[in-house]
Amino acid sequence: MSLDQLYQQIILEHAKARHGSGLASATVPEDASSGQSHQLNPTCGDEITVRVSVAGGKVSELRWDGDGCSISMASASVLTELAEGMSVGELRTVIDSFREVLRSRGKVPADPEVLGDAAAFEGVSRYAARVKCAMLSWVAAEDALGQALAA
Amino acid sequence: MVATPAHLRRSATALGNEEVLRIRNDFPILQQHVNGKPLIYLDSGATSQNPLSVLEAEQEFYEQRNSAVHRGAHHLAVEATEAFENARETVADFVGAEWDELIWTSNATEGLNLLTYSFLNASLPGAAPEAARFALAPGDELVVTEMEHHANLIPWQELAARTGAVVKFIPIDDAGALDMDAAAGIIGPRTRVLAFTHASNVLGTINPVPALVALARSAGALVVLDACQSAPHLPLDVKALDVDFAVFSGHKMLAPTGIGALYGRSELLNAMPPFLTGGSMITTVTMERAGFLPSPQRFEAGTQRISQAVALAAAVNYLSETGMDRIHAWEAELGQRLVQGLESIPGIRVLGPAAGQERIGLAAFDVAGVHAHDVGQFLDSRGIAVRVGHHCAQPLHRRLGLTATTRASTYLYNTTDDVDAFLNAAADVRAYFQA
Numbered sequence: 001m002s003l004d005q006l007y008q009q010i011i012l013e014h015a016k017a018r019h020g021s022g023l024a025s026a027t028v029p030e031d032a033s034s035g036q037s038h039q040l041n042p043t044c045g046d047e048i049t050v051r052v053s054v055a056g057g058k059v060s061e062l063r064w065d066g067d068g069c070s071i072s073m074a075s076a077s078v079l080t081e082l083a084e085g086m087s088v089g090e091l092r093t094v095i096d097s098f099r100e101v102l103r104s105r106g107k108v109p110a111d112p113e114v115l116g117d118a119a120a121f122e123g124v125s126r127y128a129a130r131v132k133c134a135m136l137s138w139v140a141a142e143d144a145l146g147q148a149l150a151a
Numbered sequence: 152m153v154a155t156p157a158h159l160r161r162s163a164t165a166l167g168n169e170e171v172l173r174i175r176n177d178f179p180i181l182q183q184h185v186n187g188k189p190l191i192y193l194d195s196g197a198t199s200q201n202p203l204s205v206l207e208a209e210q211e212f213y214e215q216r217n218s219a220v221h222r223g224a225h226h227l228a229v230e231a232t233e234a235f236e237n238a239r240e241t242v243a244d245f246v247g248a249e250w251d252e253l254i255w256t257s258n259a260t261e262g263l264n265l266l267t268y269s270f271l272n273a274s275l276p277g278a279a280p281e282a283a284r285f286a287l288a289p290g291d292e293l294v295v296t297e298m299e300h301h302a303n304l305i306p307w308q309e310l311a312a313r314t315g316a317v318v319k320f321i322p323i324d325d326a327g328a329l330d331m332d333a334a335a336g337i338i339g340p341r342t343r344v345l346a347f348t349h350a351s352n353v354l355g356t357i358n359p360v361p362a363l364v365a366l367a368r369s370a371g372a373l374v375v376l377d378a379c380q381s382a383p384h385l386p387l388d389v390k391a392l393d394v395d396f397a398v399f400s401g402h403k404m405l406a407p408t409g410i411g412a413l414y415g416r417s418e419l420l421n422a423m424p425p426f427l428t429g430g431s432m433i434t435t436v437t438m439e440r441a442g443f444l445p446s447p448q449r450f451e452a453g454t455q456r457i458s459q460a461v462a463l464a465a466a467v468n469y470l471s472e473t474g475m476d477r478i479h480a481w482e483a484e485l486g487q488r489l490v491q492g493l494e495s496i497p498g499i500r501v502l503g504p505a506a507g508q509e510r511i512g513l514a515a516f517d518v519a520g521v522h523a524h525d526v527g528q529f530l531d532s533r534g535i536a537v538r539v540g541h542h543c544a545q546p547l548h549r550r551l552g553l554t555a556t557t558r559a560s561t562y563l564y565n566t567t568d569d570v571d572a573f574l575n576a577a578a579d580v581r582a583y584f585q586a
Contacts, residue, residue, distance in 0.1 A: 002532070003528070003529065003532040003583075005527075006528065007583075007584075012584065012585060013469060015584075016585070043540060044522075044523070044524055044539065044540045044541075044555055045540060045541050045545070045554040046522075046554075046555075068522060068524075069522035069523075069524035069525050070521075070522060070525045070584060071524070071525075073522075085257050087367075108519070110289075130524070130528070133524065
């Protein structure tokens with residue numbers, strides 16, 4: 001497997017664009033309930049804080065602040081674009097699908113219909129050391145979503 | 152007159168590429184390809200590779216001598232005990248210690264925990280009178296440095312938390328050198344222990360041991376030396392350095408994992424309370440109490456890492472035969488080549504001493520706009536193995552304004568071609584990631 005299959009162009013672009021980054025300066029949308037989760041990868045020091053806001057059964061906003069490698073930053077950026085506007089159920093389905101692909105060691109192909117741009121992370125599943133990088137923001141979002149719904 | 156051990160004799164000449172290419176033939180693992188490229192292993196600072204003589208020593212032990220040591224009257228027990236104790240003498244000699252001053256541990260981390268737990272035991276009610284010199288009380292100070300590996304920081308933090316002692320640290324300057332003026336102010340009458348690394352696993356600096364020992368001596372403090380990055384790479388003589396304790400790990404010096412050593416001055420070791428207790432470390436045992444053997448058995452409860460000790464002795468024999476001063480000189484050249492090359496690449500910041508300043512054969516660096524994990528992945532695609540992350544030195548990275556860096560570290564089996572291939576790849580990183 002070549003490096004370019006891991007670092008697909010779409011990942012490199014998202015790593016720079018960092019959609020949704022800037023949690024500190026964003027306020028929670030009105031009428032939304034929100035939850036926030038901080039996740040750390042102690043082996044490399046990557047960390048991220050994700051806030052998910054829910055209103056009317058839909059994800060009205062996802063914002064995050066983080067510091068990490070291109071895989072973890074691109075993954076948070078892609079997640080933001082996917083999640084906003086989704087129903088709570090849809091986001092859960094997407095997170096489950098992403099986790100299944102990433103933990104499959106290359107055995108489960110990504111379904112672009114479900115995962116959209118996140119399908120580009122399929123190649124990461126072959127790099128055991130990088131799976132955590134890609135999962136970091138998704139684990140945070142799942143936890144934040146649960147808190148938003150419990151709030 | 153006592154002959155100078157082989158590894159301490161000055162023979163000034165560094166290894167050269169031709170000799171290194173011969174040395175590489177002794178290391179089967181280095182013959183492989185990774186990602187279609189010849190493996191270039193620049194991660195010996197984390198763990199080193201094993202020459203055939205080490206692998207064979209361990210196999211030979213299991214094929215010919217395997218048995219429990221210090222018990223049993225049968226032939227194999229005698230053979231195993233002899234191999235085990237000969238190994239101790241070999242490794243003790245390698246660092247300038249007496250045989251009974253070298254305690255086997257799993258690694259340097261365990262050696263440091265042995266010390267801190269022993270000092271904790273000395274601080275508890277009911278400790279033996281001779282242990283009083285190690286007992287800590289609220290307000291006592293344990294001094295480390297800002298560049299320590301977590302292994303030489305957290306055990307002291309934990310000891311402090313349990314005894315009321317306070318951990319203080321000697322800061323570094325922007326070039327990664329210890330602030331010795333600050334050290335002179337920090338080390339004082341309340342200082343009980345000064346624990347510091349001989350050579351930094353991140354910065355590559357070699358710390359001024361004599362000056363630090365002098366400060367500790369004037370304060371009456373014990374000196375603990377983390378020799379993880381020095382014992383494998385330069386001639387080490389714990390007596391000449393006049394430290395009280397030193398630790399190192401076998402896997403960083405051509406031996407397998409699971410074996411390391413703690414050096415301690417004999418009179419100190421024999422006054423220290425044991426850390427682990429149980430079989431093999433006792434004199435007389437009743438249902439109520441036990442007497443303890445002197446060092447080294449005092450600190451070696453339970454069945455020991457016998458084959459690994461034998462393998463570590465084979466490793467230090469390999470190093471001694473090559474010549475530690477020659478290895479040191481060669482790696483100093485490689486270290487300079489690393490730093491000079493990295494400093495000439497736009498967007499790369501090397502941590503620690505600038506080119507031309509003394510450093511061991513390693514260089515950690517930051518690439519502007521590219522995370523260390525991505526740098527490491529890119530280098531791996533070229534068959535180059537380096538370490539990425541905080542290198543178990545988070546406070547040091549925080550001091551330098553970084554969370555993660557990439558580190559290339561050499562050993563006696565690296566050529567200048569290895570360094571150059573690494574530098575060529577490092578020069579391509581930012582373009583690949585469009586940084």
